[in-house]
Amino acid sequence: MNSSRRADALLADLPREGRGRLKVFLGAAPGVGKTYAMLQAAHRQRELGVDVRVGVVETHGRSETAALVAGLPQQPVRAVPYRGLQLAELDLDGLLASTPQLALVDELAHTNAPGSRHTKRWQDVQELLSAGIDVYSTINVQHLESLNDRIHDITRIKVRETVPDWVIQDADEILLIDLPPRELLERLREGKVYVPEQARAAIDAFFSQTNLTALRELAMQTAAARVEADLDKRANLLGEPLPAVRGRLLVGIHGGSSAAALVRHASRVAERRHLPWSAVHVDDGRAMDEPARVRLQAACQLAERLGGEVVTLRGDPARTLTEHAHERRASLILIARGRPRMWSSRTLANRLLAHSDGLEVSILDVGAEPMPRLRYTQRSAEWTHYVLAAASSAGATAIAMLLSKVLELPNVSLVFLSAVLTVAVCSSLGPALACAALSFLAYNWFFIEPTYSFTINREQDVLSLFFFLFMATLTGNLASRLRRQLKSLRETQSETVAVLEFSRRLTAATDKAAILSSAKQYLEERQPLSTLVMTRHKSGNWHIEDGGDLRLSEQDRAAADWAWKHEEPAGLGTDTLPNCSWLWIPLLGDEGTLAILGARGSTEDHIPPDLNRLLKSLAQPLGQALARARLAEDLEAARLHGETEQLRSALLASVSHDLRTPLTAMRGSIDSLLTLGNAISEDDRTELLEGTRNEAERLDRYIQNLLDMTRLGHGGLKLARDWAAPGDIVSSALTRLRSVLTGLTVKCDIADSVPLIHVHAALIEQALVNVLENAARFSPSLGVISINVAQEGNELCFAVTDQGPGIPPQERKDVFDMFYTAARGDRGGKGTGLGLAICQGMLGAHGGRVAVSDGPDARGTTISMYLPISPQPAQDD
Template structure:
């Protein structure tokens, strides 16, 4: 054994993180002392300081058991009404809220009252274990699901309260409580198990010496399986390999009445031999009635509850397919049921078991005998025959006879039989084997009656004609059987192709989905084709409720909402068709990844429809790519949020760095001027004082422009900028902008060229003025001393522009597309050096809000930069008192 295998065995012996441990007190029958032993073990835990809480204990009036309850804290039971009867059940929510270290739960196989969260008490125990709470519990061996048939055969009593065997096998500790049958019978007679009237009836019906010995053996075998498993685990922990590979058990079933019995027997064989096992059904395309489909589905669900794997294969030959699958899965044992005897199996090589024994090599074949009486052969209802197919066989025979009669004058007698063979082949392709054989028989008789001398008689005079007829019947049967088998295989391939196509179609749609909404829409589009089912996808909202993402609007009652909550919280299916809150109309399947559930798939059959096992398995298969697509969309959303967060932090850092410099410079100048005025006062000449005050005013205006830029950028970024449009003259905008910047432009040679009679602009005047101010200030900042700065305003039929040109260092052509980005500063030119880099970005936002644009080109004489604001020209307003021209 490898070190990793030994490590796995050691880890398997440790309790799973956050999960409690289960200790099972197993008995052969009621009254052997399971509850008594459990209470004694609980008192031992209490003395060791463990906090123990009694969930539910059934004393059945036994005084010694009742006495052991003293000193143990008990959780009050929950009372409910059902059909006028008051029922008491364990308070699961109360135990989860109290969170003791150990809970006592009697009668593990008990069925809960209708309306409870779980249908079975063992499911309550699983929830307690998942919450990290240890559980002591009791169970009798007759309640194990795989032993149900054996117990009924031993005692004649059908035990209805059962639980899966894996519950007991996965227990951390199993304790067999044994009592010899004679002592148990003495306790019954003394009234220590039931009251005298019940005890007398129990002894006569169930508690016989023979029954108790048989049940005792079953209990010991169950305990032995558990001990063997623990022993094997111990060897693996020591690093010792198993002596030999034990292979796998395959159980092949059909939709007959023995399917569930065969599954239970396979589960017990697999446990005794420590074999993993699979249920295999080979669909050969044969017609199957509703009762057979229901039995098959029930057997598959039973196998899943007992811990087996369910495999569905489609092929024409059952025995060959089972042998091939056994070789692929390295199975060592194949278990099948005994086939019902009929004349076809006797004539053509026996049933399935016979073919397996003949063709399988190196594979152990076990055959479970048929439990039905020999004379209890099922009667086939006349109504189940497909009369249309048999009518087709009759019609094909008549048409073939007419055609053969018409060509009999030109064809030899042996060739006429080919016409009938063609009819048989056509019927086999269009229907099934039964109608094909019927057509072959009718064709045989018609061929004999019409064409074999003497004609119009069934008598045969020549011996060679007898051989001809025999070969004709044989060929008709063989070709009909072959064609029917090919048709069944074709139907099976079509069904498989349909399932595969659905998976591929959904995967293709999900691949193109980039966010959660697109994933949900793709799933809704794909599942909308299932007309017999109502489907929906739910997701949690911010308040802990449910949001219907697709399939709505829907309304859920309290039972359905509780089932959805439980499926989401425990990441397990719940609702209709499950053992958890099955009272509603919806079956809930959580779409789960490693980090938890991402959505909840709800399925509800429409009126008169049902959720078949095939549909359920297909939904489970489709849920895997859907959950992965939702996880991918969630990951993309998280990455996008992280990217935006990083960019936001980068912008914040750049803003703080830039703004701190731009705001500090005017503030420092203003503070220095004010400090000088306060310190020297009247000692400063009047003209110098005036210069200091004007400088302070200019710096204050400069600071005001910076703050205005920040406010404008904030409004642009949050969509709060609203346009208050009015008709404005471009000349007024130019004059106002130049006036605001007269101190900034004073050292430069400003040349203004505004075309006369410019059309009016329907704009927010303050915003366009601010944009022009930003462009002028940007040009002035990088113009050389006494340089030339030009401002040109013009218009054509579609737009009006303001062009500002300077003689600065200019902007490289590769940087011109970037200068309107926030916080971008070029290494040279109009955006170089200092500044927040917000001015031109704000200009673009303001002009763009009016439907305009900004372009960048070369400046005066090919030197510097020219920035042009383009604004669209609307239809000009009419002068006051003038009406628009009327159409003729």
């Protein structure tokens, strides 16, 4: 047992100080008896002296459940008004204040009424646990977040209330409450779950025999997963080996041609047996040729796509596979049938059976094939290495002849062994064996009596000579194997570093264009490659993502189509249309092919095998990055759609009232004039007409605000600048608001030395009108509105001060948002909430700004509009 795993288990088993314990009663569907079982458990705890308090329990009109609730102390629920109803919600603060030892909180997935502290009831439970209160709660399996899609596929009903899986995983205890579907349907028909009308509808929509059976299986799987996790934890805590209960399938793969077929077969077997599975490759130190490495990598990627786990181990294949199987509590090992090696009559299957120790070993007959070996071109070293072997033997002979005068004969053999080791480390096995043979002959010729002949007189010299040959061969072989392993590890490390660096660059990219640009730059700056990424439209046409124009041959297009359709590489250097000039590698996501990566050598008509393998390794993180970019685009589109809908709703809610009010007043005045005719006095007629005109002006301002906001949002606001006097702008704005300012006192203070401003006078006047109208709305009757115009540095300030209730500091940024309204004061009616937003937009178009501050003596509000002052025109202008 791994000591670190046992230490982790010990730490996890320690009680969390100050935190309560959560027990969840899990059921497959409503009506199986979760709440009843929870209440029975609570009664047992109360009999043991535990302080139990009912926080909230939903009886659904069941008399047996209500009787159990009545026998326990209860925390009064909190009545929350909602749409004319009184909703009973958990009184979280009251329960925290009473500090019981155990609280009962039914329906963990419940959504709280608006205005509650937490949106979901499981969040209330988390706060109770943090306060050190134990909690009993209930949940149905359809409310688990990870099962939401599967529940929809089973029942065709979208469950809206879900609980994150980590809440259940963190529970200290899960109790499965089970009831056969037949008995549950009988309870439903008898009205023990819902009232008869609801029961009939529930049977038709949800409580079918098939649905209940499937939900029951999901509930049992959830409980079984928790039991398995508890078993792991307990075994690790005790430092004991884990017993195999559920099991796991291990498929041993290598670089043979059967690797892909073996992985697919393993996936089907795992699915039929409902087992998790892993694809395991055991590296025994023997180097594979390039096709074998490519096949192995393709098999690993296929295993990941089919939902398996990929594991790479090192050691003897049979022993390592069985040890890993026992460690992972696997029950089945699947391998392909192979031929025995030249030096052994036992196959991998025979050796696995010898070490299986109760494991099931299945052998798939996909054609007997040997384990992948080095190609002869790789095993045959270059001729220079054999020259090195001969030179090393000659050098060792010369050194040995010099040392033979001072050393005994057995010590001289160490010089030749050193030469063999040197050649093995510097070259490969072939030159090392050649060096060993030459050293054997030189040792015999120059140092074994009689010298200068291959005749051996003494029997002990024969034994020494052959022992020297054995040691030279053995050490040379070991040194050569270590060199091959070191080379393989370096290549693996190089690929791993390349993938990590590539993934790091892709992670830093924020969108699809940045991802493709980063990938293209990374690939082409390190390798002599030309690359491109293409996507396929629904019409079947190809689109080059970098915007380039590339004319592909019919064969290249056919290879690209095949790679897109079959999700496998095609084209240059593959078995599919290998005569193409491009290599096409599909970039895969969860929903299939997202794009294809094209690559070709800049000077050669082929791609080196190591580069080919690297491209296929980098294709996976590139596909994941594109999937992430697509997801981000979808989320952004959803966010924009949501904001658009929110904006539309706010506009309709605001405008529908504020446009209807003046229209209703105008219609009433006109109806009075038409109905009463000459019976109305002249004064009343004048009053009605003036009221109609005022409402029409009010309606005109609303419509103008909407049009201005639209023009600002679409960049349609054109500035026709001219020189204007600030006093004229103020005077014109006051004239337009004559009826609005009735009953208020307006004080103007315009400094004599204020300069002219180069602005679009009508827009600045409109901005000032919006600010004055806003001040009038929030001013009390007979209130005073002050207008101050003065130069402050390089800016001209229009400051409008009212005597209204003021704006809190935390809301001062919000008042410039569209549709933000705050009706305060006696004159504070509702408005569209566009006035100040338009004011900010108009000033911003002129390079100005607007600010909000307190009025004099912290009473009311001052809105200041700042405009930049341009160099004054000449007097003639």
